[in-house]
Amino acid sequence: xxxxxxxxxxxxxxxxxxxxxxxxxxxxxxxxxxxxxxxxxxxxxxxxxxxxxxxxxxxxxxxxxxxxxxxxxxxxxxxxxxxxxxxxxxxxxxxxxxxxxxxxxxxxxxxxxxxxxxxxxxxxxxxxxxxxxxxxxxxxxxxxxxxxxxxxxxxxxxxxxxxxxxxxxxxxxxxxxxxx
Amino acid sequence: xxxxxxxxxxxxxxxxxxxxxxxxxxxxxxxxxxxxxxxxxxxxxxxxxxxxxxxxxxxxxxxxxxxxxxxxxxxxxxxxxxxxxxxxxxxxxxxxxxxxxxxxxxxxxxxxxxxxxxxxxxxxxxxxxxxxxxxxxxxxxxxxxxxxxxxxxxxxxxxxxxxxxxxxxxxxxxxxxxxxxxxxxxxxxxxxxxxxxxxxxxxxxxxxxxxxxxxxxxxxxxx
Numbered sequence: 001x002x003x004x005x006x007x008x009x010x011x012x013x014x015x016x017x018x019x020x021x022x023x024x025x026x027x028x029x030x031x032x033x034x035x036x037x038x039x040x041x042x043x044x045x046x047x048x049x050x051x052x053x054x055x056x057x058x059x060x061x062x063x064x065x066x067x068x069x070x071x072x073x074x075x076x077x078x079x080x081x082x083x084x085x086x087x088x089x090x091x092x093x094x095x096x097x098x099x100x101x102x103x104x105x106x107x108x109x110x111x112x113x114x115x116x117x118x119x120x121x122x123x124x125x126x127x128x129x130x131x132x133x134x135x136x137x138x139x140x141x142x143x144x145x146x147x148x149x150x151x152x153x154x155x156x157x158x159x160x161x162x163x164x165x166x167x168x169x170x171x172x173x174x175x176x177x178x179x180x
Numbered sequence: 181x182x183x184x185x186x187x188x189x190x191x192x193x194x195x196x197x198x199x200x201x202x203x204x205x206x207x208x209x210x211x212x213x214x215x216x217x218x219x220x221x222x223x224x225x226x227x228x229x230x231x232x233x234x235x236x237x238x239x240x241x242x243x244x245x246x247x248x249x250x251x252x253x254x255x256x257x258x259x260x261x262x263x264x265x266x267x268x269x270x271x272x273x274x275x276x277x278x279x280x281x282x283x284x285x286x287x288x289x290x291x292x293x294x295x296x297x298x299x300x301x302x303x304x305x306x307x308x309x310x311x312x313x314x315x316x317x318x319x320x321x322x323x324x325x326x327x328x329x330x331x332x333x334x335x336x337x338x339x340x341x342x343x344x345x346x347x348x349x350x351x352x353x354x355x356x357x358x359x360x361x362x363x364x365x366x367x368x369x370x371x372x373x374x375x376x377x378x379x380x381x382x383x384x385x386x387x388x389x390x391x392x393x394x395x396x397x398x399x400x401x402x403x
Contacts, residue, residue: 029192029195030195030196030198030199031195033195033199033202034195034198034199034202037199037202037203037205037206038202040206040209041202041205041206041209044206044209044210044213045209047213053225053233053234053376053377053378053379054228054230054231054232054233054234054376054377054378054379055230055232055233055234055235055346055374055375055376055377056228056230056232056374056375056377057230057232057372057373057374057375058372058373058374058375059371059372060362060365060366060371060372060373061371062366062371083355112383112386116386116387119387133355133359134355135354135355135356136354136355137354137355138351138352138353138354138355139226139244139349139350139351139352139353139354139355139357139358140226140351140352141355142355142358143226143227143228143349143375143377144226144228146228147227147228147229147230147377147380150228150229150230150388151229151382151383151386151387151388151389152386152387152388153386153387153388153391161359
């Protein structure tokens with residue numbers, strides 16, 4: 001394909017005394033070139049996949065002051081997650097007990113089991129997860145917990161501002177090393 | 181018994197075809213790769229399992245860094261011009277036609293509206309995000325992001341350009357910064373936006389993973 005025909009057709013005899021010049025082949029060894037080519041391919045394959053940022057969508061609800069327009073959640077199906085500092089996650093089911101007996105602590109890694117357990121034990125239409133990030137929570141925690149909703153296929157969840165009492169509770173447990 | 185003569189064949193293979201294929205693929209990958217432009221605003225994004233690719237055109241990007249500074253960038257120049265007019269009308273930013281021309285080409289904005297004029301006078305090669313104060317969002321009563329969003333929404337409806345609202349936040353940014361940004365979105369009636377993340381694989385054994393195994397597409401939305 002890429003080489004020229006160097007063999008002279010039919011063996012043209014030169015006259016006596018004329019020295020036969022050695023014919024160098026024009027065929028080049030392409031192996032190193034192929035190696036180089038594939039090396040560059042691998043490089044470009046890796047860089048293309050890495051520089052492709054993705055986006056997750058979020059739809060916010062409209063703020064309403066009228067209580068009749070607000071979404072009602074059954075107490076039995078509600079799970080509230082409070083995001084503290086250092087990837088601490090606190091949670092309680094239903095309403096928070098005034099003495100804090102149902103206030104439990106977890107971490108970002110373990111919260112999946114809590115969500116899965118709640119999902120298994122609750123009717124599909126009743127399940128609502130309320131996410132309340134405290135002022136110490138980072139943006140990554142918020143994205144991670146929203147991602148957790150996608151991962152566990154939770155259809156109803158809400159991002160809600162933390163109340164002052166809960167915020168303080170989170171802060172105190174954060175500093176004392178987490179509730180048990 | 182006479183042995184049949186087996187012609188001796190050379191073991192070297194013709195590499196030309198393989199070389200052709202290699203370089204064809206190589207040129208394909210070179211042409212399809214686009215390297216990320218060096219970004220003026222340093223933001224390390226979190227990761228999510230979302231596999232949706234972020235839009236690249238007609239983007240309104242709101243970024244916030246780990247120290248809580250917020251910036252706005254727009255890529256459509258006509259929209260930017262209209263935003264400048266809106267800011268003049270709404271807040272009396274006092275931008276002259278020369279300032280508006282600078283506004284058109286500016287890659288990002290990160291100053292209070294009162295300082296916008298002086299920030300536009302800074303030459304582009306000297307403009308650094310770290311030296312700018314950022315758009316004030318901390319004060320909930322006077323959140324300037326709301327003004328920006330109203331101007332941007334008005335400019336988009338006037339020019340008829342597509343509106344893709346994107347938020348890009350730093351991993352270590354505190355939640356109040358994000359909250360102030362989304363409350364500004366809510367105030368200007370923007371309830372749908374996207375957050376830039378790095379791709380991450382779906383953990384095996386979870387409900388989403390099972391859904392993917394069944395071949396369903398991703399459908400999840402917050403209420």
